[in-house]
Amino acid sequence: MTGTSPMTRTTARRFDPFDFLARYGTLIALLLLILFNLVFTRNFATIQTLNVNLTQVCTIVIVAVGMTLxxxxxxxDLSVGSLMAISGALAPMIFLGKIMPIGNIYLAVAxxxxxxxxxxGLFGLFNGWLISAFxxxxxxxxxxxxxxxxxxxQVMTNGNLQTFRVPQFQFIGLGRVLGIPVQVILMLLIVLAAAWMLxxxxxxxxxxxxGGNxxxxELSGIAVARVKLLVYAISxxxxxxxxxxxxxxNSSSDANLVGLGMELDAIAAVAVGGTLLSGGKATIIGTLIGAMTIQLVRYTLLANGVPDAAAxxxxxGIIILAVWIQQQGRAHA
Known part of the structure; x- marks a missing residue:
């Protein structure tokens, strides 16, 4: 009897290059970038370079985790950059005693x-309320x-720059535990917790x-409004x-600049990482890889003399390519 067996046909049908690229393309790109830099970029294989790239990507990943959900x-969620500015403006007002003096600096920082x-989070809840209720x-x-x-x-700070030198607070941005930047530890904890939850x-x-339907x-009994409220609150x-x-x-808070453009960086990390922008499929680890890939592309170009504007x-272009691959993968599914 000639012809292809059912098992062979099933196996052949299952392999789709677009689906493969949608699943593993970003990881492959990241590995190729690392290999390229190991060969061609001076001083790439150093702890200092690793720390620079990780610390520059941390805040993007933290925001992008909420954006993924x-x-x-x-x-x-287009509001994440502005919420960063609100949080960044309010914190110094509290630990510097501008709102209410707190005698103990550790209590003030906490x-x-x-x-x-x-x-x-409450402002995020407000976003969810507008979406679910109205x-x-x-x-x-x-x-x-x-x-x-x-x-x-800007109103909270009268548009003024708030400078400070409070090591107890700055530990979350500049501190290290066993040589690892605290912000990297925070990023990894959030990524792992969100990946487990999802x-x-x-x-x-x-x-x-x-996101799928x-x-x-709603008909299956899921409290859609409650889930959306929680998701936007988490963001x-x-x-x-x-x-x-x-x-x-930065040892300072500038309401005009904190979080500026962060919503675009977060969305880019999510898209490149493989999460469908139409909803129904998400990968937190993919978001981490996507953010690291975008950061490493920028670092590679700058380290090899390419202007930041070109980066x-x-x-x-990477974002457009990632979205196109997603669309092709869905079309061939």
Whole structure:
């Protein structure tokens, strides 16, 4: 009897180059970039270079983790940069005693961190409320705080730069534990926690179900509004923490600059990492790899004499390519 066996046909049908690229393309690109730099870039294989690249990508990854969850539901969050600015503006006002003097610096720093992150989370909850209660499109709902949020931060500080030198607070941006930057540890903890939640919990499966088919998820008994509220709150919390890390590194808070353009960097990391921008599929580890790939592309170009403006163009091209591969993978599925 001639012909291809059913098992062979199934195996052949399962292999799709676009699907393979959608799954592993970013990881392959990252490995090739590392190999290229090991061969052609001076001083690449040093702890200092590793630290530089990791610390520059940390805040993007922290924000992008929240963005991944939002996009997995079929939404988007344009407000993350402004929420970073609000958190970054509020924290110094608390630990410097501008709102209410707190005698113990450790209590002041703890209060500044908790309150600032919580406020950003509440603003994220506000985004979720607009989307779930009023059925406003996410891009429109989050555009409200994209515009107003930075204005709130500027009003809080009267548009003034807040400088400080408080080692107890700056530890989250400049400190090290066993030689590892604290911000890298925070990033990895958030990535691992979010990846576990997305894969191993009912809440994670509900997020994916809503992004895949919101109406079907609702009919199956999933509390869609509650899930969306929580997802946007988590995105706000991540943005709030990232804002604190940024001002801790800079030893200052500028409401005009903190988080500026972060929403675009976060979305880029999510897209390049393999999460479908239409929702229904998400990968936190992919987001981490996507952010690292974009950062390493920029580093590679700069280290080899290519202007930063050209690096931005290349980054845009990478995003277009990643989205195209996703579309092809879905078309061939």
């Amino acid at each position: 939002v996009i997995a539901t079929g939404g988007i 209060a500044a961190m908790l309150v600032s992150i919580a406020v950003a 059925r406003i499109q996410p891009i429109v709902a989050t555009l409200v705080l994209f515009i107003a949020g930075r204005g709130i931060a 894969k191993r919990t009912v809440f994670g499966r509900q997020i994916i179900a809503i 919101e109406r079907a998820a 706000g919390l991540c943005a709030g923490l990232a804002g604190l890390v940024v001002i801790a590194i 931005l163009v290349v980054k845009a």
